[in-house]
Amino acid sequence: MSQSDRTPRVRLVDVARAAGVSKTTVSDALNGAGRLPAATREHVQKVARALGYRPNATARLLRAGHTRLLGLAAREYVETPWVYADLAYFSQIVTATTQAALAHGYGVVLLPTYGPDDCWLDIPLDGVFVIDPVEGDPMVRDFLAAGVPVVADRRALAEVPVETREAGRWVDFDYGAAVRQVLDHLEAAGAERIAVVAGATTACFHQQSVRAYHEWCAERGREPRIACLPAPGVEHTLQAVTELLAAPAPPDALFTLVELSPPLLLDTIRRLGRSVPGDLLLVCTTEDSAACYTDPPISTLSFLPGETAQAAVDLLVDRLEGREGDPGHLFSADFRVRASSAVPERRGARRG
Amino acid sequence: MSQSDRTPRVRLVDVARAAGVSKTTVSDALNGAGRLPAATREHVQKVARALGYRPNATARLLRAGHTRLLGLAAREYVETPWVYADLAYFSQIVTATTQAALAHGYGVVLLPTYGPDDCWLDIPLDGVFVIDPVEGDPMVRDFLAAGVPVVADRRALAEVPVETREAGRWVDFDYGAAVRQVLDHLEAAGAERIAVVAGATTACFHQQSVRAYHEWCAERGREPRIACLPAPGVEHTLQAVTELLAAPAPPDALFTLVELSPPLLLDTIRRLGRSVPGDLLLVCTTEDSAACYTDPPISTLSFLPGETAQAAVDLLVDRLEGREGDPGHLFSADFRVRASSAVPERRGARRG
DNA sequence: CCCTTGTGCAGGAACGTTCCTTCACGAATA
DNA sequence: TATTCGTGAAGGAACGTTCCTGCACAAGGG
Numbered sequence: 088m089s090q091s092d093r094t095p096r097v098r099l100v101d102v103a104r105a106a107g108v109s110k111t112t113v114s115d116a117l118n119g120a121g122r123l124p125a126a127t128r129e130h131v132q133k134v135a136r137a138l139g140y141r142p143n144a145t146a147r148l149l150r151a152g153h154t155r156l157l158g159l160a161a162r163e164y165v166e167t168p169w170v171y172a173d174l175a176y177f178s179q180i181v182t183a184t185t186q187a188a189l190a191h192g193y194g195v196v197l198l199p200t201y202g203p204d205d206c207w208l209d210i211p212l213d214g215v216f217v218i219d220p221v222e223g224d225p226m227v228r229d230f231l232a233a234g235v236p237v238v239a240d241r242r243a244l245a246e247v248p249v250e251t252r253e254a255g256r257w258v259d260f261d262y263g264a265a266v267r268q269v270l271d272h273l274e275a276a277g278a279e280r281i282a283v284v285a286g287a288t289t290a291c292f293h294q295q296s297v298r299a300y301h302e303w304c305a306e307r308g309r310e311p312r313i314a315c316l317p318a319p320g321v322e323h324t325l326q327a328v329t330e331l332l333a334a335p336a337p338p339d340a341l342f343t344l345v346e347l348s349p350p351l352l353l354d355t356i357r358r359l360g361r362s363v364p365g366d367l368l369l370v371c372t373t374e375d376s377a378a379c380y381t382d383p384p385i386s387t388l389s390f391l392p393g394e395t396a397q398a399a400v401d402l403l404v405d406r407l408e409g410r411e412g413d414p415g416h417l418f419s420a421d422f423r424v425r426a427s428s429a430v431p432e433r434r435g436a437r438r439g
Numbered sequence: 440m441s442q443s444d445r446t447p448r449v450r451l452v453d454v455a456r457a458a459g460v461s462k463t464t465v466s467d468a469l470n471g472a473g474r475l476p477a478a479t480r481e482h483v484q485k486v487a488r489a490l491g492y493r494p495n496a497t498a499r500l501l502r503a504g505h506t507r508l509l510g511l512a513a514r515e516y517v518e519t520p521w522v523y524a525d526l527a528y529f530s531q532i533v534t535a536t537t538q539a540a541l542a543h544g545y546g547v548v549l550l551p552t553y554g555p556d557d558c559w560l561d562i563p564l565d566g567v568f569v570i571d572p573v574e575g576d577p578m579v580r581d582f583l584a585a586g587v588p589v590v591a592d593r594r595a596l597a598e599v600p601v602e603t604r605e606a607g608r609w610v611d612f613d614y615g616a617a618v619r620q621v622l623d624h625l626e627a628a629g630a631e632r633i634a635v636v637a638g639a640t641t642a643c644f645h646q647q648s649v650r651a652y653h654e655w656c657a658e659r660g661r662e663p664r665i666a667c668l669p670a671p672g673v674e675h676t677l678q679a680v681t682e683l684l685a686a687p688a689p690p691d692a693l694f695t696l697v698e699l700s701p702p703l704l705l706d707t708i709r710r711l712g713r714s715v716p717g718d719l720l721l722v723c724t725t726e727d728s729a730a731c732y733t734d735p736p737i738s739t740l741s742f743l744p745g746e747t748a749q750a751a752v753d754l755l756v757d758r759l760e761g762r763e764g765d766p767g768h769l770f771s772a773d774f775r776v777r778a779s780s781a782v783p784e785r786r787g788a789r790r791g
Numbered sequence: 792c793c794c795t796t797g798t799g800c801a802g803g804a805a806c807g808t809t810c811c812t813t814c815a816c817g818a819a820t821a
Numbered sequence: 822t823a824t825t826c827g828t829g830a831a832g833g834a835a836c837g838t839t840c841c842t843g844c845a846c847a848a849g850g851g
Contacts, residue, residue, distance in 0.1 A: 098838090501837070
């Protein structure tokens, strides 16, 4: 049987007919509008309830001219169907975006990142938050061309035709500065051979981070020790760590840029016969709160998914509701120094 | 400035006027329908592109009669705004639901779990997946009353008026059986004092699990050792574990029903001076893949969020597209025995 | 008694599409 | 030449609301 076989939903006019009034009266009675005596209002409500009437959401939206729906897309792995929540960062972005949106009375739609061209334009959205847009991102371009406000980063907005740019807002992160902050900290704590584990994605976070690391090393004449993962996955990450630590003249500090369970990393390092922070200083880029419950607690670099999402939604809603508001927001990372990268006693406070 | 101040979007009729044709022709030309010579088609497309025309998604949906949008709601903590992705289970449900939905050409809307009555009915949805519905769940009731197909569990559907029940499909889990399976395994491995860490939510998972534990203990004349967390949070969980292990005649097996980072739990147990599995057998209910990379690897109980979500979406889409399909699907948990609960050498293979 | 004012409600346009029906016209056929 | 047929395109209804406009009627004031 097909969808149309089912008994069709009861509409406003059906209620009107049953109650012996016009659709105006029904609409007014149900929405608390118009000039109606209580008797009429109650009568209509009773009939509506008896018939099981529920207004059609789509029709209301068409009338209203807005949908109170915000799109959310993570573009990091555009080629794969969907990977949002595998990483704590995205997972928290999703949660925070949804919470912020709900607080403003908006719902959130998780957008496809692939599919037939423009397929996302079939979804009725008031605005969109695009995380990690790719270069010349068609999604950003399409939505802005369609007049749908977008929050992305400044680079993505700069790539878009000027005439459509007005509806764009941005949230930016200075990933390079965050990486340098961590490296400076490790250097100050006495580290001389800092190794880095990075992913291999197109995300500007990774690109900027790796570039910053290379520059930082070049400035000091240090040789970069970097492991770029062939693919996401716990086993690849642990494998990379193992190889880094097995090298001749092994690193005395490790800085992971990829999401990995901090207690698991600690466990792995110990199994390789190294102690933290005695033999190896450790800083993890992670959103996993387990980092501060290990022994020793692990220093973390966070890119504040919660704050980012909140700002993105605020920017979008300001724009949607006609408030001027800011054109965007620049964030700084949250670097928490804990025991895993504190200066170990037996090393002395600082070099030199 | 208000929203209406902005230059209004260009509509189908605007293109029609500009191209000197009727709206029928424009619609046909753009959608590849109708009988039009290539010349007309191209001309219309060129004009449309020049004007920057994008069809209005809401209007199309109203015509189409469906929205290709599926709602997703986790009702475990109905009173709080939104907590989906804080837990790996929900996080994976979200990911898997979205992937499955996209594969069928549907988008996913993350639904509010609180808010003004019926507020969810303002969202144009074709179907809804409700995880962990509460007793007499108003969301399930409202959607079914509105004729929107729902996937929930059998109990939730049984509470709904018979005449609206037809649109309901179910995915069920026998949580009690899963818990008994784990307890039997631990008993077979020689455990005599099995402690359990449970949450304190209204979710039927927790209710059924805890009940099963109590029944299992009663059948054997064992005294239950259960810690129910006052609130979600890593520190509460670790605190509960610490207290359980500090008790006189401490447990020789631990079974956690709440989400917790397995390597962190292992680390904590060791800090308390116990070894796994030597002093303490360990089974974690978790979706965290880190469990199999620790030393020793940790036995896990999984409730298969990926499979559950996939089944829910399939059920929904079958119903939406008029296929008969199954009324529901009953799942069994996935219990993976690893070294953390294997029979330790020095204990002997079995009791008795 | 006529004009105003207010109340209670109906009619119908509008939101922006899609698609069914109709129509005009030129070519082919009887 | 009259009839069919196919092609190209226009007109307008429909989707289900909301809301603007306006009508009928009763009450009140001059």
